[in-house]
Amino acid sequence: MNLTLNSPLDMHVHLRQDDMLRFVAPFTAQQFVGAVCMPNTLPPVDRADRLDAYTASIRKAVGDLSFDPYVPLFFRDDLTREELTAMRDRLFGVKLYPAGVTTNSDAGVAELGKIEPVLDILQDLDLPLLVHGETNGYSHDREREFVAVYDHIATTFPRLRLIMEHISTVEAAEFLDKHDNVFATITLHHLCHTLDDVLGGPFNPFYFCKPILKSPRDRDALQSLVKAGHPKIMFGSDSAPHTEVAKRTEGAAGCFTAPVLLPCLAEFFEDHDLLDQLQAFVSDNAQRIYRLDPPRRDVVLEPRTWTVPPRYGSIVPMNAGAHLRWKVQNAPEE
Ligand code: DOR
C-alpha cells in the first residue's frame, strides 16, 4: 500500500548557491512542499536585499514544483528594530550561528553577551530564533555545554520562540520540556546513526557533520522523543551537500541526505511501528509551531525497493549503496 504524506516540510536544509543550488534544490522540492533554507551562503543572507535575492534564486531552481522556501536571516548583532520591522512580513525568522562553529559561520556571533538587544526585538516582533547550539569546546560536549545558553535565552525572553536546531544529545532532548517557548529540529542522521558510523571502522567522511554524531545513548534519547510523538519536535534534515573532493580532502562537515530522506524516514517509522506518527513529525508539528500555511500537495511513497546510487553528480549521498524499501513516486530513476 502506498504511503501518502500531506505537505511534508523539511525545517532545516542547506541548498547552497549557483550550480550547486540548481543541482540539489529539486531533490528537496520533489519530496517537500516547503523547507527552511539556511542562510550560511557566501556572503551570508544577512540583509533584506540578500534575503529577496536568495529566495528568488531558490524559487527559480525548483522550477514548476509548488514549493515555499523559508529563508531565515543570518543573525547580526547590529540588526536594528527599523531593519527587522521593515522586513517583518517576508521574514521567517533569524538564524544564529556562534562564529566558527560550522561551515560558513565565520560571520556568526563572536560574543554571545552582545545578542540580547536583538533578541528583545525578535521577541517583540514575534520572529522565531533558530540556533546552531554549539560552544567551541570539546567536540562531544559542545551541544551539552550550549544548553546553558539556551536556558538563559528561554528564561530571559519567555515569549521568544527558540528553535534548537539539529539536536544530538540527551541533554538537549531533556531540556525541550523545561520551557514552553523551546522547540527542536531532529535530522535523519542524528536519529539513526552514531559516531561509530564515522570512526568505528575505516573513517567515513560522508557521516561527518556538525554537530558530530554522538553515542547510542544520545541517539536513543532522540528516538524516544520521536517514538513518544513529542509535539515540540520537527523534522529538519540538515542535508548539507559538499563535493566528494571537499569531503575527502578538506574535511567538509555535512551529510547530503536530500535524495533519501522520506524513504529512510518511512523505513525508520515502519520499523518502529510508528507510521501513523510520520505525518506529525514531517509536517503538522512544524505548521503549528511556526504557524505556517504551506502549499497543499501530497507526496506519495510506494513500497518499491531501490538502490541509492554511489553519487549524484559530484556528491556522495548518505546511505550510498543501501537498498531502501520506499520510493518517492515520480522521483527520477537513478
Ligand atoms: O554539518 C554541517 N554542515 N553542519 C552545519 O551546521 C552546517 C552544514 C553545512 O553548511 O555544510
Ligand code: ZN
Ligand atoms: Zn545546518
